[in-house]
Amino acid sequence: MSKPVTGPFEKTPGWLDWYTGPSKPRFEVPAGAVDAHCHVFGPGGEYPYAPERKYTPCDASRQQLYALRDHLGFARNVVVQATCHGADNRAMVDALVHSGGKARGVATVKRSVSDAELQAMHAAGVRGVRFNFVKRLVDFTPKDELNEIAARISKLGWHVVIYFEAVDLPELWDFFTTLPTTVVVDHMGRPDVSKPIDGPEFELFLKFMREHPNVWSKVSCPERLSVAGPPALNGEQNPYKDVIPFARRVVETFPDRVLWGTDWPHPNLKGHMPDDGLLVDFIPHIAVTPELQRKLLVDNPMRLYWPDES
Numbered sequence: 156m157s158k159p160v161t162g163p164f165e166k167t168p169g170w171l172d173w174y175t176g177p178s179k180p181r182f183e184v185p186a187g188a189v190d191a192h193c194h195v196f197g198p199g200g201e202y203p204y205a206p207e208r209k210y211t212p213c214d215a216s217r218q219q220l221y222a223l224r225d226h227l228g229f230a231r232n233v234v235v236q237a238t239c240h241g242a243d244n245r246a247m248v249d250a251l252v253h254s255g256g257k258a259r260g261v262a263t264v265k266r267s268v269s270d271a272e273l274q275a276m277h278a279a280g281v282r283g284v285r286f287n288f289v290k291r292l293v294d295f296t297p298k299d300e301l302n303e304i305a306a307r308i309s310k311l312g313w314h315v316v317i318y319f320e321a322v323d324l325p326e327l328w329d330f331f332t333t334l335p336t337t338v339v340v341d342h343m344g345r346p347d348v349s350k351p352i353d354g355p356e357f358e359l360f361l362k363f364m365r366e367h368p369n370v371w372s373k374v375s376c377p378e379r380l381s382v383a384g385p386p387a388l389n390g391e392q393n394p395y396k397d398v399i400p401f402a403r404r405v406v407e408t409f410p411d412r413v414l415w416g417t418d419w420p421h422p423n424l425k426g427h428m429p430d431d432g433l434l435v436d437f438i439p440h441i442a443v444t445p446e447l448q449r450k451l452l453v454d455n456p457m458r459l460y461w462p463d464e465s
């Protein structure tokens with residue numbers, strides 16, 4: 156893969172660039188596997204970062220994303236709008252239209268988006284919108300605006316992706332549980348893995364999924380959630396051990412409603428930048444049978460993003 160570069164923008168101090176030269180995974184993903192959560196950043200010279208952004212990344216282009224896809228053995232991607240681009244979806248849409256049908260997208264929109272713009276995004280491969288409740292990433296969007304957007308995109312058959320921290324689930328519960336679409340949770344709702352897996356916080360998340368069959372979860376980002384490590388670097392085959400029981404519980408309880416993604420290029424990591432090949436090697440620790448792996452990596456994402464082909 157080519158090296159990360161920065162365009163006309165100055166990166167946030169301490170920014171960690173994505174890892175160049177990822178290892179070849181030892182775990183061979185099943186044929187047709189989908190990386191169902193990844194991003195593109197810019198390039199900033201072509202697709203400027205949004206004025207309201209909370210961080211400025213290094214560039215991460217569609218070419219670099221698709222080179223990683225091929226290297227890791229994946230067949231397709233779901234490109235999720237990154238908050239550094241706000242509601243300007245051009246970089247993400249550009250990635251979709253240059254994917255040869257191998258990428259779908261999740262956009263961020265405002266209530267001012269027109270029906271024609273939604274239709275154009277649909278034609279490009281967008282199948283969802285992202286609602287973000289992580290305070291360090293976005294400013295608050297009023298719930299009535301989000302409800303209006305959800306009602307509009309539901310008519311296109313799209314879903315809503317939600318990103319929030321575990322401690323905020325109680326206060327967001329009523330809003331989430333009345334959304335009219337399939338709802339996909341980013342990164343397992345960010346559990347605090349230093350708390351007990353059978354404690355009230357993670358139990359509430361499991362209840363959220365149990366009581367609402369329209370709720371799905373990405374079992375991604377062990378590198379963000381892990382407190383104990385060790386990091387996925389230098390050939391480490393047993394990284395992020397503290398995340399495994401949480402992700403395994405979700406995969407085994409809801410095998411037909413889980414997705415997995417690299418989260419490349421891993422915005423806002425602080426301690427280390429993982430080797431993406433080793434992140435792929437993490438998968439068999441959380442989906443321990445070939446059947447669970449096939450559901451997680453192929454059947455579920457295909458059903459959600461390419462229903463005509465699944």
Ligand SMILES: O=C(O)c1cc(C(=O)O)oc(=O)c1
Nearest residue numbers: 236237238239292418422423
């Ligand atoms: O935790 C994060 O910082 C993060 C940020 C973004 C984004 O900026 O869109 O996306 C993610 O999936 C995770």
